[in-house]
Amino acid sequence: MTISMVFRANSINHTPSFPNPTKTHFLSPQNLLHFYKKTPLKNHIGEFSCSSPGPVVVGLAADSGCGKTTFMKRLTSVFGGAPKADHNHQNPDSNTLITDTTTVICLDDYHLLDRKERKEKGVTALHPRANNFDLMFEQIEALKHGFPIEKPIYNHATGLLDPPELIHPPKILVLEGLHPLYDSRVRDLLDFSIYLDISNEVKFSWKIQRDMAERGHSLESVRASIKARKSDFDAYIEPQKQYASVVMEVLPTQLIPDDTERKVLRVRLIMKESGVKNFQPIYIFDEGSTISWVPCGRKLTCSYPGIKFFCGPEAYFENEVTVLEMDGEFDKLEELVYVEGHLCNVSTKFYGEVTQQMLKNCDFEGSNNGTGFFQTLIALKIRDLYEQVAMSNGVGDGVGVGSLASTK
Numbered sequence: 488m489t490i491s492m493v494f495r496a497n498s499i500n501h502t503p504s505f506p507n508p509t510k511t512h513f514l515s516p517q518n519l520l521h522f523y524k525k526t527p528l529k530n531h532i533g534e535f536s537c538s539s540p541g542p543v544v545v546g547l548a549a550d551s552g553c554g555k556t557t558f559m560k561r562l563t564s565v566f567g568g569a570p571k572a573d574h575n576h577q578n579p580d581s582n583t584l585i586t587d588t589t590t591v592i593c594l595d596d597y598h599l600l601d602r603k604e605r606k607e608k609g610v611t612a613l614h615p616r617a618n619n620f621d622l623m624f625e626q627i628e629a630l631k632h633g634f635p636i637e638k639p640i641y642n643h644a645t646g647l648l649d650p651p652e653l654i655h656p657p658k659i660l661v662l663e664g665l666h667p668l669y670d671s672r673v674r675d676l677l678d679f680s681i682y683l684d685i686s687n688e689v690k691f692s693w694k695i696q697r698d699m700a701e702r703g704h705s706l707e708s709v710r711a712s713i714k715a716r717k718s719d720f721d722a723y724i725e726p727q728k729q730y731a732s733v734v735m736e737v738l739p740t741q742l743i744p745d746d747t748e749r750k751v752l753r754v755r756l757i758m759k760e761s762g763v764k765n766f767q768p769i770y771i772f773d774e775g776s777t778i779s780w781v782p783c784g785r786k787l788t789c790s791y792p793g794i795k796f797f798c799g800p801e802a803y804f805e806n807e808v809t810v811l812e813m814d815g816e817f818d819k820l821e822e823l824v825y826v827e828g829h830l831c832n833v834s835t836k837f838y839g840e841v842t843q844q845m846l847k848n849c850d851f852e853g854s855n856n857g858t859g860f861f862q863t864l865i866a867l868k869i870r871d872l873y874e875q876v877a878m879s880n881g882v883g884d885g886v887g888v889g890s891l892a893s894t895k
């Protein structure tokens with residue numbers, strides 16, 4: 488089917504080009520077509536194929552500086568395919584990452600107010616008023632139904648909204664940013680979602696590391712920026728974690744008493760037991776049991792302070808979840824295969840695939856601890872989910888174990 492339409496951002500203060508659908512107003516591709524036949528586009532830009540079925544849509548929510556970029560690198564590495572170099576030619580400040588299989592949209596592009604306007608109105612980028620959720624919903628829904636969109640670009644260099652870029656529906660669409668789970672209409676479009684829950688202590692240490700070393704900020708300005716965002720973070724970002732399919736909590740270690748370095752991390756992967764189609768939680772040894780495991784010994788080298796795993800059922804926002812926890816660091820990544828061998832429900836295609844991925848990406852942040860390990864496990868779960876959806880749609884093309892991809 489070839490359809491000539493693009494769901495576009497009409498202006499910087501986008502006038503929604505679509506009737507404002509409610510949660511119950513489901514729009515099939517036919518309905519969308521019907522609407523567009525009746526409502527000619529102001530700026531028609533060509534003929535595009537409606538790729539049917541549309542993408543699997545994944546949301547990745549977190550505050551700024553909480554490791555979304557690193558996570559995306561691991562995810563695109565699992566899906567394979569190098570980033571398309573030509574995409575950013577039109578605007579080198581585009582935030583979108585496109586590989587053969589995956590498109591990662593940064594939701595900062597749906598900022599409604601630019602930097603100057605936010606300052607004038609005294610709102611942060613985290614506040615819903617600063618973001619255009621109507622446009623976000625319309626465009627993600629259009630992509631989900633296989634239609635291309637013209638998405639705005641928030642330029643982080645200038646703080647302005649740039650002219651829109653054309654985005655075609657991919658196989659896997661990832662929405663990363665502050666608010667993928669905030670608006671219930673957008674939330675309902677997600678097949679899988681992740682919330683990166685970085686504790687204040689760790690967030691502060693990561694932000695200092697990046698903003699001071701790489702962006703030339705002072706310690707005081709990093710502190711002030713975290714403080715200024717805190718109340719909006721608490722009100723609008725953090726509550727999203729209750730909706731996520733999985734939450735990755737990153738906490739200070741419990742293995743070193745009074746640790747202030749924040750280098751050794753305790754990472755908890757909180758996985759919903761039910762309600763997430765095509766996803767089953769990972770566990771150790773025996774499903775439903777509570778297991779504490781110190782694997783250090785003959786098969787796993789552990790220097791101080793060692794490694795401790797935990798796995799078991801818990802309640803999280805009234806949901807039954809399985810929690811997989813790792814505290815400590817790996818000494819030798821190749822020995823990770825020993826731990827991998829004791830995990831169940833890991834969506835690998837062959838024995839040792841997690842370890843292979845970790846070794847391939849050993850230079851990424853968090854490769855020696857639970858952040859990198861669990862990011863890899865989730866990436867494989869998303870690949871599996873995609874393949875199950877593709878199979879049930881009769882498309883059945885696996886996404887292979889791909890080459891190393893890099894992001895922003």
Ligand SMILES: Nc1ncnc2c1ncn2[C@@H]1O[C@H](COP(=O)(O)OP(=O)(O)OP(=O)(O)O)[C@@H](O)[C@H]1O
Pocket residue numbers: 549550551552553554555556557558693694696697852853854858859
């Ligand atoms: N797993 C990790 N282990 C240790 N440090 C990490 C990890 N992930 C991220 N960091 C630190 O946090 C910083 C921010 O990470 P990253 O750029 O991935 O975050 P982000 O959420 O994409 O940020 P932004 O939204 O501001 O672009 C990194 O530069 C690094 O210093």
Ligand SMILES: O=C(CO)[C@H](O)[C@H](O)COP(=O)(O)O
Pocket residue numbers: 550551595602612613642643644646665
């Ligand atoms: O929280 C953020 C998401 O990355 C940014 O602060 C927000 O997008 C505003 O960006 P900038 O500081 O470049 O104006």
